[in-house]
Structures are given as C-alpha cells and as structure tokens.
Amino acid sequence: MGTHTSIDERYEFSGRVKTWSLIAIVLGVVGVAYGFLIGGDSVQRTFSNLLLASYYFACVCTAAVFFLAYQYVAQAGWSAALLRVPQAMAKVLPIAAVIFIVVALAGLFTTHEVVNEEGHKEVMPYLYGHWAAHGLTDPSSEHYDPIIAGKSSFLNIPFFAGVIVVLLGLYSLFGYLLVKFSQNEDQLGGMFNYDKSFKYSAIFLVIFGFTFPVFAFDAIMSLEAHWFSTMFGWYNLAAAHVSGLAVITLLVIYLRKKGYMQWISENHLHDLGKLMFAFSIFWTYVWFGQFFLIWYANMPEETVYFYKRWEPEYKWWFWLNIVLNFVAPLLLLMSRDAKRLTARLQFTAWVLIIGHWLDYYLMIMPGTIHHEAGHEVHIWDQFGLQELLIFVGFAGILIFLTLNSLSKFTSLVPKKHPFLDESLHHHQ
Amino acid sequence: MSSTKFILGLFDDPDDMMHGIEKLQKNSVPIYDVYSPMPIHGIEAKLGVKESRLGYAAFCFGLLGGSVIFSIVYYTLVHDWPMNIGGKPTFPMPVFVPFTFEWTILWTAFGMTLTFFAATHLFPGRAPRVMDLRATDDRFVIAIDAKGNVPHDDITNLLKEAGAVEIKHNTRKYVSYDE
Numbered sequence: 001m002g003t004h005t006s007i008d009e010r011y012e013f014s015g016r017v018k019t020w021s022l023i024a025i026v027l028g029v030v031g032v033a034y035g036f037l038i039g040g041d042s043v044q045r046t047f048s049n050l051l052l053a054s055y056y057f058a059c060v061c062t063a064a065v066f067f068l069a070y071q072y073v074a075q076a077g078w079s080a081a082l083l084r085v086p087q088a089m090a091k092v093l094p095i096a097a098v099i100f101i102v103v104a105l106a107g108l109f110t111t112h113e114v115v116n117e118e119g120h121k122e123v124m125p126y127l128y129g130h131w132a133a134h135g136l137t138d139p140s141s142e143h144y145d146p147i148i149a150g151k152s153s154f155l156n157i158p159f160f161a162g163v164i165v166v167l168l169g170l171y172s173l174f175g176y177l178l179v180k181f182s183q184n185e186d187q188l189g190g191m192f193n194y195d196k197s198f199k200y201s202a203i204f205l206v207i208f209g210f211t212f213p214v215f216a217f218d219a220i221m222s223l224e225a226h227w228f229s230t231m232f233g234w235y236n237l238a239a240a241h242v243s244g245l246a247v248i249t250l251l252v253i254y255l256r257k258k259g260y261m262q263w264i265s266e267n268h269l270h271d272l273g274k275l276m277f278a279f280s281i282f283w284t285y286v287w288f289g290q291f292f293l294i295w296y297a298n299m300p301e302e303t304v305y306f307y308k309r310w311e312p313e314y315k316w317w318f319w320l321n322i323v324l325n326f327v328a329p330l331l332l333l334m335s336r337d338a339k340r341l342t343a344r345l346q347f348t349a350w351v352l353i354i355g356h357w358l359d360y361y362l363m364i365m366p367g368t369i370h371h372e373a374g375h376e377v378h379i380w381d382q383f384g385l386q387e388l389l390i391f392v393g394f395a396g397i398l399i400f401l402t403l404n405s406l407s408k409f410t411s412l413v414p415k416k417h418p419f420l421d422e423s424l425h426h427h428q
Numbered sequence: 429m430s431s432t433k434f435i436l437g438l439f440d441d442p443d444d445m446m447h448g449i450e451k452l453q454k455n456s457v458p459i460y461d462v463y464s465p466m467p468i469h470g471i472e473a474k475l476g477v478k479e480s481r482l483g484y485a486a487f488c489f490g491l492l493g494g495s496v497i498f499s500i501v502y503y504t505l506v507h508d509w510p511m512n513i514g515g516k517p518t519f520p521m522p523v524f525v526p527f528t529f530e531w532t533i534l535w536t537a538f539g540m541t542l543t544f545f546a547a548t549h550l551f552p553g554r555a556p557r558v559m560d561l562r563a564t565d566d567r568f569v570i571a572i573d574a575k576g577n578v579p580h581d582d583i584t585n586l587l588k589e590a591g592a593v594e595i596k597h598n599t600r601k602y603v604s605y606d607e
Contacts (some may be wrong), residue, residue, distance in 0.1 A: 102561070110527070111553070288522075288525065292522050292525070292526070295522055296514065296516075298514055298515070426468055427469040427470045
C-alpha cells in the first residue's frame, strides 16, 4: 500500500474492505431471514435485534452530525483535517433513518399472540406492544390500562411515527447542509460557507439538545411504557456520542493504516481519545444518576426497570455493562501516553462499541423478550446467531455506506477550511 | 565583573522567540526560562522541560479528599449513629458515590490552586515576582542566567539577530509590581 500524502487525494473504495463489508451485509440478511423463518419466539427476538441494531446505527450517524456541529460552534481547529470522516457518516444518516423507521413501523404493525402476566392471551405488536396493543386506551375494553391511557396523548401511533420521522429527518437535513457547505467551501474558499456552517450548527445543537431525549423516549423508553425516567434521554445521548466517537476513531485509524490521511498524527488521535474518555465518564455519570435516584426513592413504578435487569439472566450483563463502558475506558485511556498509542485507542474503541451494544441490549431486551417463568435461560438463548449476524450485518452496512460516501468526496480534507493549516500543524 | 544577573530578550512575536531559542541552543547558551503571556504548544519539547509531576500531586489531593469525606460519613452515618433511611442497608454503597466523587474533585481543584500559588510564589497580599512585567502582557521573554555564561555581548547579539525588540541586562532577578 502506498502512502497518500497529498491533501488533494481521493479515497478509493475497493479491495478487501469492500468485499468483506458486502459479505457482512449478506450475513446480516441471512440472520434476519433465519430469525424470521424459524418462527416462534425467534421472530420477537429478531425484531428486538433489528430495533437494537438500527437504533444503534441511526444514533452513531446522528452522533457524527452532532460532532460536526460542535466542532463548528466551538470553532475548533484541531479537527479540520479529519472532518471528512464524520461528514461521510452524516451522509449515511438518511439511509440509517429510513432503516430505523421501517424497522420500528414494521414492529408496530405486525402482531402476534402472547400470554400476558395475568395468563390471558393477548394480541400484541412485536415492538411497542406495551402501549400500542389494541384496546389499551379504551375504557370498555378488557385490556384497558389507565396508565397507558393517561399517556396516550404522547404514546399514540401517529405521534410516534411523526416524532421519529420528523426528528431523524431534521438531523439528516442538518447533516446534509453541513456537508454541502463544506463542499461549496472546497470550490469557493473564503469565510462565507464557514460562517453559514457555524450558524446552522448552532441552530442544530439547540434543536438536537431538546429533541434527542424525545427521540430516545419514543424509540427505546416506550418499550416499557409504564416506566419512565427523565434521565433516559441524556443517558442515550451519552451512549450515542461515545459510540459515534469510537466509530470515527476506528475509521480514522483504519484510513491511516491504509496509507490515507497521513497528516493525522497521534496529536489528533489524542484529542479523539480525550473525547471518548470524557464522554465515557459522562455516560457513567448519567447512568449512575438514573440508577441512584431510582434506587434511593424506591418507588415500585420506577424500580421495575432495574428489577427486571437484576433477574438472574441479566444480572451478569448488567455489571459487565459498567465494566465495559466505564472501568475499561477509565483504566485504558486515563494517562496521556495511552491516548497517543494507536493500538490502545483502537482496542478501547472496540470495547466501547461492544459495550454500547450491550448497553442498548439491556435497554431493549428485558422489555421485549419474555422468557417463560421456571424455564432455565441458557446463554445461547440470549446471545445466539440472530444477535451476532444482525450486529455484523449492520456493521457491514455502516462500513460500506460510510466508505462509499467518503470515496465520493473530491478530497480527503476540506481543502479550504479556514482552520486547516492549524489542524495540519496540530500539536500538544 | 559585571553586576548583570540575568539577560532578558524581549520579543513581540512568539515565532521570533522560538527562532531565538533555536539560535541560543545552536550556540550552546543555556536558557534559564521563557515567559509568555499565552501558552505555546510544543515549547516544552523544544526547551527540554521535564515532564510535569503535577498529575501525581493531583492524584494525591484527590485521594486525600475522597478518603476524608468517606471517613467522616462512614464514622457518622455507619459507625457512630446508624440510621434506617428508607429501609436501606446501614452501609449503603451507592449513597457514598456522589460525595466521595465531589470531594475528590473539590480537593483536587483546591490542592492544585494551592500548588500553583506555591510554585509561582503567588499569595494574597504579596506582590507577584516576575522577571519582566510585560511578559504578562504583550512580550515573549527569554531569560538567560548571566553568571558564568559566555560574554554578554555575544548573547545580546544572538538575541538581536533573532529579532528581539528589546534586550535587558538586569541586576536583579525579579521586579515587583509595588516597586
């Protein structure tokens, strides 16, 4: 592999990574087909995994737009030379959004029969059945649920669909605009496009900050609609941000290893490492904030969430979640030198990507998958082919689409970014 | 023997000063210290400044703060007067997390401020000791220990060549604001 030191160089998407990401996508499709075809409980499990992976995917791409926006608003210089990577991810967000919306609505409109806690048979959608099942808000129905009825002005299908479509559409639009301004800047130079990016980033951050929690409430928290937590939105924002940073870091390291982006040095990686470290701590802060208040107040309608996650089949994963997302980055990335070691950073980024998969797993699975009482739960009932293949498939989609959109840029840096020179000489 | 203790080269541009540092180093003139009104990235490497031990100090202050509050609350809430609060265990670990965390940060912050004061001789009521007043404003200063150093004129010339806007031969190490 030759080295590509010119900033005018284009990224060429070919070779092994293209083959393997396509194979991963095929594996994912096989996983989904397998999950649906063997039927029974496996359909629910496949829906839950699809929701997990598509939510994860959409959040990672949204985090890339978030990253772009706060780099512009902070007028950061260091990052200018690597902005193409989050820009490529921002270009993928519309596709990720469509996949997520399709999965969520498919789960909402396909139903199956389940035996509920009272032993009655009930027809429920695969996803969001807790609030979207028929008759929950009808006082004359035998399934009438006064708690859900009280929340029905928020938890109803048109509003739900509106929220996920409008919000993901807005995030995609801002991602598209920031990429477009940067490409115009390559042509024209000057400050005009930078100033516009700054303005739109500021607007985006305000919208994003207020609406992302609503998105998380609808997409994930409403799976267990009796339960609520106002921290949940920030908790998800932190998770999305950390996993987005981990993906950006891995892509930058990959491109460097392939001989591209030789202007990115350990100084840039150091900054990405700092962000990953800091926001892993922030994730722990909100995670603990949510847990602590619920544990202390000890109100049944709140503790039900953690009660479920302390059942024997989830308890180990519950603790592993803290180890992977807090203890690991804390110990692996604390020292200055550690953040400058490519191998260490790469390893930690992988730990965080797996860790936040587990994090989402613990948000989604206990509320959607019902293990029969008295039935021993084996580890392959929790982590089997569906989990593995669907994760691999979505990783393949992310890699394929991101690198593909990266190869569409005429250069691997925003050539006329006003802070490019500062970034190329970044030093700390 | 001249009474000059320190030779100061004053620059109005950090790049010129960096150039001056290179020139002095090329001519084997040891540099006592460099003063700048703003941080300059990469200057420690150039001057060969040893890695700071400030991190170890911060760690110790943090550990001390965390231990102090943990001990206080453990003594009062668990050992001396155990109370039943909401049916929680008498030694409720999650409860100990927030204040231990906060005191760790608080004592690190206070400790580091005190360390900074001690290292820079800054105390309330005491005039700060600086080698040149404008190093806190718009001048970038290279200080050279004049005692036992090569002929002072050579140093003056080197600094001049590097673009120093002013060169001072000081007979005292520090100037103070109140003098």
